[in-house]
Amino acid sequence: MKKHIVLLPGDGIGPEILASSVAILKTIAKKFNHQFTFEEHLIGGAAIDAVNNPLPQETLDAAKKADAILLGAVGGPKWDHNPSELRPERGLLAIRKALDLYANLRPVKGFEKLLHASPLKEDIIKGSDLLIVRELTGGLYFGRPSERRNDGQDVVDTLAYSKAEIERIVKKGFESAQLRRKKLTSVDKANVLESSKLWREVVEEQSQFYPDVEVEHLLVDAAAMHLITHPSHFDVIVTENMFGDILSDEASVLTGSLGMLPSASLAESGVGLYEPAHGSAPDIAGQNIANPIAMILSSAMMLRYSFDLNAEAELIEKAVEACINQGFHTADLQVKNGTKVSTTEMTDAMINFI
Amino acid sequence: MKKHIVLLPGDGIGPEILASSVAILKTIAKKFNHQFTFEEHLIGGAAIDAVNNPLPQETLDAAKKADAILLGAVGGPKWDHNPSELRPERGLLAIRKALDLYANLRPVKGFEKLLHASPLKEDIIKGSDLLIVRELTGGLYFGRPSERRNDGQDVVDTLAYSKAEIERIVKKGFESAQLRRKKLTSVDKANVLESSKLWREVVEEQSQFYPDVEVEHLLVDAAAMHLITHPSHFDVIVTENMFGDILSDEASVLTGSLGMLPSASLAESGVGLYEPAHGSAPDIAGQNIANPIAMILSSAMMLRYSFDLNAEAELIEKAVEACINQGFHTADLQVKNGTKVSTTEMTDAMINFI
Ligand SMILES: CC(C)[C@H](C(=O)O)[C@@H](O)C(=O)O
Ligand SMILES: CC(C)[C@H](C(=O)O)[C@@H](O)C(=O)O
Numbered sequence: 001m002k003k004h005i006v007l008l009p010g011d012g013i014g015p016e017i018l019a020s021s022v023a024i025l026k027t028i029a030k031k032f033n034h035q036f037t038f039e040e041h042l043i044g045g046a047a048i049d050a051v052n053n054p055l056p057q058e059t060l061d062a063a064k065k066a067d068a069i070l071l072g073a074v075g076g077p078k079w080d081h082n083p084s085e086l087r088p089e090r091g092l093l094a095i096r097k098a099l100d101l102y103a104n105l106r107p108v109k110g111f112e113k114l115l116h117a118s119p120l121k122e123d124i125i126k127g128s129d130l131l132i133v134r135e136l137t138g139g140l141y142f143g144r145p146s147e148r149r150n151d152g153q154d155v156v157d158t159l160a161y162s163k164a165e166i167e168r169i170v171k172k173g174f175e176s177a178q179l180r181r182k183k184l185t186s187v188d189k190a191n192v193l194e195s196s197k198l199w200r201e202v203v204e205e206q207s208q209f210y211p212d213v214e215v216e217h218l219l220v221d222a223a224a225m226h227l228i229t230h231p232s233h234f235d236v237i238v239t240e241n242m243f244g245d246i247l248s249d250e251a252s253v254l255t256g257s258l259g260m261l262p263s264a265s266l267a268e269s270g271v272g273l274y275e276p277a278h279g280s281a282p283d284i285a286g287q288n289i290a291n292p293i294a295m296i297l298s299s300a301m302m303l304r305y306s307f308d309l310n311a312e313a314e315l316i317e318k319a320v321e322a323c324i325n326q327g328f329h330t331a332d333l334q335v336k337n338g339t340k341v342s343t344t345e346m347t348d349a350m351i352n353f354i
Numbered sequence: 355m356k357k358h359i360v361l362l363p364g365d366g367i368g369p370e371i372l373a374s375s376v377a378i379l380k381t382i383a384k385k386f387n388h389q390f391t392f393e394e395h396l397i398g399g400a401a402i403d404a405v406n407n408p409l410p411q412e413t414l415d416a417a418k419k420a421d422a423i424l425l426g427a428v429g430g431p432k433w434d435h436n437p438s439e440l441r442p443e444r445g446l447l448a449i450r451k452a453l454d455l456y457a458n459l460r461p462v463k464g465f466e467k468l469l470h471a472s473p474l475k476e477d478i479i480k481g482s483d484l485l486i487v488r489e490l491t492g493g494l495y496f497g498r499p500s501e502r503r504n505d506g507q508d509v510v511d512t513l514a515y516s517k518a519e520i521e522r523i524v525k526k527g528f529e530s531a532q533l534r535r536k537k538l539t540s541v542d543k544a545n546v547l548e549s550s551k552l553w554r555e556v557v558e559e560q561s562q563f564y565p566d567v568e569v570e571h572l573l574v575d576a577a578a579m580h581l582i583t584h585p586s587h588f589d590v591i592v593t594e595n596m597f598g599d600i601l602s603d604e605a606s607v608l609t610g611s612l613g614m615l616p617s618a619s620l621a622e623s624g625v626g627l628y629e630p631a632h633g634s635a636p637d638i639a640g641q642n643i644a645n646p647i648a649m650i651l652s653s654a655m656m657l658r659y660s661f662d663l664n665a666e667a668e669l670i671e672k673a674v675e676a677c678i679n680q681g682f683h684t685a686d687l688q689v690k691n692g693t694k695v696s697t698t699e700m701t702d703a704m705i706n707f708i
Contacts, residue, residue, distance in 0.1 A: 089545045119478045119583050140513060146548045152517065155552045159494060159511040189596070191443045194500045198509045221603035228582065229473050229607050242543070246600055249575035253583050 002035045003307055006066035008059065011045040011088060012280025013290035014072020020292035020347040021070060021299040024319075027351045028303070028312050039066070043095065044074025044088035044280075054091030060098055068306040069095075069273040070299055073280035097137050101265035101273055102165070103172045104134040105301070106248045108231075110255035111324050114333060117256030120228070125254060128231040132251060133176050134244025135169040136265055138162075139195075141241050159195050161240070166202045168268065173238025174210040183214045183235035187223045187243055199240065220247070227251055252277050259291030259332045260320075262298035264305050272306045274298040284331075288342045291330040293320055296350065319350040356389045357661055360420035362413065365399040365442060366634025367644035368426020374646035374701040375424060375653040378673075381705045382657070382666050393420070397449065398428030398442035398634075408445030414452055422660040423449075423627040424653055427634035442634075451491050455619035455627055456519070457526045458488040459655070460602045462585075464609035465678050468687060471610030474582070479608060482585040486605060487530055488598025489523040490619055492516075493549075495595050515549050515594070520556045522622065527592025528564040537568045537589035541577045541597055553594065574601070581605055606631050613645030613686045614674075616652035618659050626660045628652040638685075642696045645684040647674055650704065673707040 007022065009015035022038060029036045041059040048054050054074075063069050074088040084090065095101070109129045110118065118125045143158030170186070177184040186203040188196035200217055207215045218226065220243045226233060227247065231254050239247060252258050261277035276294030284290055297320060304313035327338035328349055341349065361376065363369035376392060383390045395413040402408050408428075417423050428442040438444065449455070463483045464472065472479045497512030524540070531538040540557040542550035554571055561569045572580065574597045580587060581601065585608050593601060606612050615631035630648030638644055651674060658667040681692035682703055695703065 084551070087545060093546070119475060120473055121475055124473045141546055143510065148548065148552065152552075154514065154516050155549045156497065156515075157513040157547045157549045159513065160508065162508050163506065189599075191441060192447070192495055193511045194502065195509045195511045197438075198502065198506075221599050224578070224600045224604035225607045228604065242596075243600075245543075245575050246578045246597075250578035250582065250604065253579045258579075 001307065001309065003067040004037045004039065004065070006062050006069045007038050007040045008043040008069060008071040009040065009046070010043050010072040010074040010280065011076050012073055012282040012285040014074070014280055016286070016288065016290050016343050017276065017292040017295035018070060018072040020343060021295045023347055024296055024316060024350060024354070025299055027354050028316065031354060032309070032312055034309075043071065043091045045076050045079045047091060048079060048082070048086055048088065052086070054086065054088055055094040060095065063095060063099060066271070068271060068302045070302065071273055071275040072295065073276065073278070075280050076282040078282075093141065095273065096265060097142060099271060099273065100137060100267045102135060102137045102268070103169055103266045104136040104244065104248075105176065105264045105266065106132040106134065106252070106261065106277055108132065108251045108255060108261060111257065111260065111321070113324050113335065114257045114260070115255065117333060118254060119256065120231070120254055124229070125231060128234075128254065130231065130234040130251065131176055131180065131236045132244060132248040133169065133173045133236060133238040134248055135165070135240045137241075138165045139241035159193070159242075161195050161198070163198065163202065166199055167206065170202050170206050170238060173236055174206060174213050177213045177236040178210065181235040182212055184216070185223070185234055185237045186215065186217050187220050187237055187239035187247065188217065189220050190217070191219060195240070223247055224250060227254065248277070257333060258294075259330065260293045260297065262294050262301050264298070264301040266305060270306060272302060274302040288344055289331045290343050291332050292343050292347055296320060315354055316350075319353040322353050323349045355661065355663065357421040358391045358393065358419070360416050360423045361392050361394045362397040362423060362425040363394065363400070364397050364426040364428040364634065365430050366427055366636040366639040368428070368634055370640070370642065370644050370697050371630065371646040371649035372424060372426040374697060375649045377701050378650055378670060378704055378708070379653055381708050382670065385708060386663075386666055388663075397425065397445045399430050399433045401445060402433060402436070402440055402442065406440070408440065408442055409448040414449065417449060417453060420625070422625060422656045424656065425627055425629040426649065427630065427632070429634045430636040432636075447495065449627065450619060451496060453625060453627065454491060454621045456489060456491045456622070457523055457620040458490040458598065458602075459530065459618045459620065460486040460488065460606070460615065460631055462486070462605045462609060462615060465611065465614065465675070467678050467689065468611045468614070469609065471687060472608060473610060474585070474608055478583070479585060482588075482608065484585065484588040484605065485530055485534065485590045486598060486602040487523065487527045487590060487592040488602055489519070489594045491595075492519045493595035513547070513549050513596075515552070517552060517556065520553055521560065524556050524560050524592060527590055528560060528567050531567045531590040532564065535589040536566055539570050539572050539577070539588055539591045541572050541574050541591055541593035541601065543574050544571070545573060549594070577601060578604060581608065602631070611687060612648075613684065614647045614651065616648050616655050618652070618655040620659060624660060626656060628656040642698055643685045644697050645686050646697050646701055650674060669708055673704040676707050677703045
């Protein structure tokens with residue numbers, strides 16, 4: 001198989017962990033006789049520094065032609081006081097919108113060997129394995145008007161959705177549930193928001209086409225509670241953009257190893273952008289100590305979702321598990337009787353396994 | 355002191371726990387020579403059943419004349435499929451708006467003896483003692499337009515704030531921090547929302563008037579993570595309505611005893627509505643097993659915030675602590691070597707202490 005992958009290293013630890021992923025993908029390509037070609041472009045703070053634009057046209061053009069995109073991370077204190085248009089996050093928001101990456105998939109699953117690092121008690125976190133399907137290109141993030149009014153005395157943002165936008169993400173939620181334990185939790189605030197009422201209607205409508213999936217509705221405030229008290233209750237959670245932002249970050253710390261969590265942002269075309277759930281960690285950048293696993297698992301998601309290469313994806317996931325079970329860990333984790341390794345050592349261990 | 359208190363029992367366990375509070379308040383009145391008068395009115399599902407309106411005019415008129423309001427809880431499956439205007443929550447939203455109860459104060463503090471019930475590991479939850487100051491009458495909850503468009507094909511909700519609305523809640527946040535450990539965390543999504551940018555500006559502006567308070571800004575997604583990983587990091591959190599709804603419910607489960615958490619919703623006039631942080635628990639209603647403590651602590655907040663009766667409030671809080679330290683607990687809690695008691699037995703134990 002021939003695939004062209006655009007690499008967006010971004011800021012902080014982005015370049016290091018992306019380099020790890022590329023090394024792994026090259027190993028996979030050799031082993032399975034694929035041809036992966038790579039093309040690197042600027043995004044985020046790095047792009048602001050170089051060309052004063054968090055998403056240069058060149059990057060966008062390349063991304064549009066790619067079979068898939070791997071993104072390291074964007075952001076850092078260096079750009080925190082820039083005006084909005086010149087902030088690294090704008091690059092991320094802009095590429096999501098431009099490529100219509102409407103479905104953000106964030107799996108949260110602990111590794112037995114690392115669960116001791118969870119902030120939750122073991123009997124609570126044990127057995128949790130959930131997937132958050134977050135709408136990524138609508139809602140408060142992109143609704144207009146979003147502006148000051150009356151000489152700056154008033155301000156509005158707009159939570160806007162079309163029924164079609166809700167339908168496609170809800171379908172993605174149902175389809176994701178069908179591939180897993182067939183349970184879908186739709187999260188909204190239907191007792192307050194008109195948009196949530198439409199959301200709930202769409203979920204009800206769509207549920208007839210997925211009779212094998214059990215559906216429940218949960219208010220967002222209750223969902224924020226249940227994630228902590230009963231994380232293993234959930235299989236797939238589907239929700240709108242802002243609720244998904246909050247709940248997926250909340251969920252990401254439950255297993256105690258944020259550095260292990262991948263994400264995929266998918267378009268209807270099948271193209272996807274894959275990035276770790278964690279941020280750019282500028283404080284540890286350039287020291288070869290970052291945990292590359294979230295990024296590596298993101299590239300496994302790419303193989304599965306964009307290229308349909310399931311055996312290859314599984315092999316990467318197995319390599320990760322094997323390394324962890326052998327006690328290898330980067331500095332962000334503590335493992336009793338484990339072996340602390342650098343970013344590149346961890347990567348090499350996985351390559352050896354593969 | 356003479357004070358007139360409007361009682362809104364509402365639904366589920368509301369009436370029982372409110373009765374407990376009234377019994378305690380009568381004991382306090384006798385002991386300290388105050389004159390508390392009580393007047394009961396309908397709200398929520400009970401009001402829908404009786405007069406087909408979740409907030410009858412009579413209730414609102416009485417509430418407007420009261421020195422303070424005690425509310426049990428509203429809601430239940432019985433009314434879940436009613437049209438929006440005839441849902442119990444509407445009564446709550448309407449009374450908040452009508453009385454301009456803009457500041458919702460939700461303290462979250464564990465009891466040493468009950469911390470074992472926390473979903474968090476003990477070393478993480480230990481020492482946590484935080485207060486969430488949530489804006490309660492603006493934002494997405496009340497912004498207009500909030501409607502379907504284009505034949506139901508589109509939907510919008512509006513997140514609207516005036517600068518004045520932001521200022522008064524931010525001030526309340528600073529003032530609350532001054533009365534505590536002098537640390538304020540302002541939560542927003544300033545990397546995405548225009549309203550959050552204004553919010554952050556107001557916090558910066560106001561901070562000069564509270565030089566003794568240390569301020570930090572945190573994005574709402576990061577806040578959702580830190581509440582779990584570092585709950586003891588926080589003193590006062592101030593945030594807008596929807597973020598506050600989600601974060602305060604998230605925070606409410608951290609200590610493992612939601613049945614102990616009170617809340618206050620305050621107007622600029624000093625009038626306030628006091629209610630437990632938990633819901634109406636219809637499944638255990640009418641069995642004399644509900645935990646009355648969140649409601650009782652809410653009435654202590656009333657004494658403190660609306661009547662300035664600090665000694666009286668403290669005595670109630672001490673009574674609660676004493677009963678818990680003696681091992682008394684209701685069915686929602688498990689206490690090793692404790693004594694399981696009913697709602698009324700718990701109340702009587704406190705009255706004895708007082
Ligand atoms: C960087 C930020 C704009 C972004 C978001 O809020 O979507 C991030 O938090 C995420 O979840 O991917
Ligand atoms: C009942 C509901 C409308 C309400 C809210 O969202 O404000 C409740 O969740 C609360 O937090 O008091």
